Amino acid sequence: MNKILEVRGLSKIYGPGCPQCLESTGPEADTNLCPHCGSVVAIHDVSFDLFEGEILGVMGESGSGKSTVVKNLYFDQAPSSGEAIFFDNDRQYDLFALNAAQQRWLRNHRFGMVYQNPNLGLNFNISAGGNIAERLLMSDLMDYGAIRERAKTLLARTEVLLSRIDDLPKNFSGGMQQRVQIAKALATQPPLLFMDEVTTGLDLSVQARILDLILEIQQELKTAMVVVTHDLGVIRLLTGRAIVMKYGRVIETGLTDQILEDPQHAYTQRLVASAL
């Protein structure tokens, strides 16, 4: 098995920051807000490896910094410090040392992202098919017929009715919007996919079908994924390994079955014990 992503010491601080920020925040301090300068230490010193075809779960409650991790890796934000190396076949990229154009190239060609809020992942002013076409155009596919065919294949694969290919995503149900987002993310067959609370807020039956779809895709395409969720059910279903975050720090990491059956940290024990 080959490593696809190596993250080391990733940190993101909102605000001016001060020398006491780090010691005054985190699980022990029970806050991520620095009392001295008012900065928010969203994440600090997050490190993990991701292997090809693996699904890693990032779990924790709201405000634990789990979404910030993927937003930084997908270049939605720039980290305050830290390093991430992306291994792509025989090439490797030092993600935060790349210029904006190189980062955009990776985003469009080699990464995919599915957001909790479809507004962030989809352009609501163009059709479902257009959303996918947009991504294909950005990755240099220019032939109209080929784009249309590829969009149809993707929508069929994610179980979106083809008769709705020309409809605007704003007229879709929440579950359908997530399917279009997944189709769009998969358009370039990226080896690395980020998923941020993709099933949160959906009906249970819709959740189940989206999760099944994600698993099928992972088995077919061997896509490596980082799945951010507060839902232990999603962690159990999708992931092989997981990291647990609290107030911006990683407090525990392990095999998913071990984290759920033999959690080590007090917070993880409480989290697992409070699962429905």
Place this chain on the structure above:
Amino acid sequence: MNPPILQVEGYGKHFQLHEQNKLIPSSHNVSFSVRAGELTALIGPTGAGKSSVLKGIYRTYLPSAGRILYRDAMGHELDLALASEHQILELRRCEIGFVTQFLHCLPRQATLDVVAQPLLGLGVPREEARQRAADLLSAMNLPERLWSVSPATFSGGERQRVNLARGFIAKPRLLLLDEPTASLDPKTAECVIGLIEGLKAEGTAMLAIFHHPETTRRLADQVVELAPPPAVEELLKEIA
């Protein structure tokens, strides 16, 4: 003599419950070895930590003490207590199987796919994997009408057969079995015992907990008796 593929030395497991500030002793100072083509049975009273030994080897539990030396197919030895998560995942995929007491599987997945899953993980084409799953399920007397539905609605015995079939199908080098015949009717239990004997003959090393002493007598090449763990106070002194 056939060298052991698994050597457990001084294994211990206790749980630290932070919220209640409690220490729960489970397995304590367990040592034994397991050889290819042999079945080692763990016996002992309830609460002696038999299942904790299996879960520690599979790393569903993080061992608290001791070494778990495993010799892999390439002849390399590693301590499963300290191995990296990716090493463990790789061993689970290729070499070590676990039939747990209760079937855990993905919801909404057809029985045939549940059983075929370990083969898919090894790169066997889907059709062939499903065919082999079908062969095994019919050998275990699971009616064909059940193959296309999820085991969620199955009876205890039917589920356990699915669980066993999934554990047997890839013929792992080391197979951990936690009360595999407990919920089976006598005829199916007999069939499972036959399958265990078959796997043994093919060289699989097995570590098992059986519900019935009679099954242990029939199948075990070696029996390891676990003593109940010490009281909390003594354990605290020991780990201090």
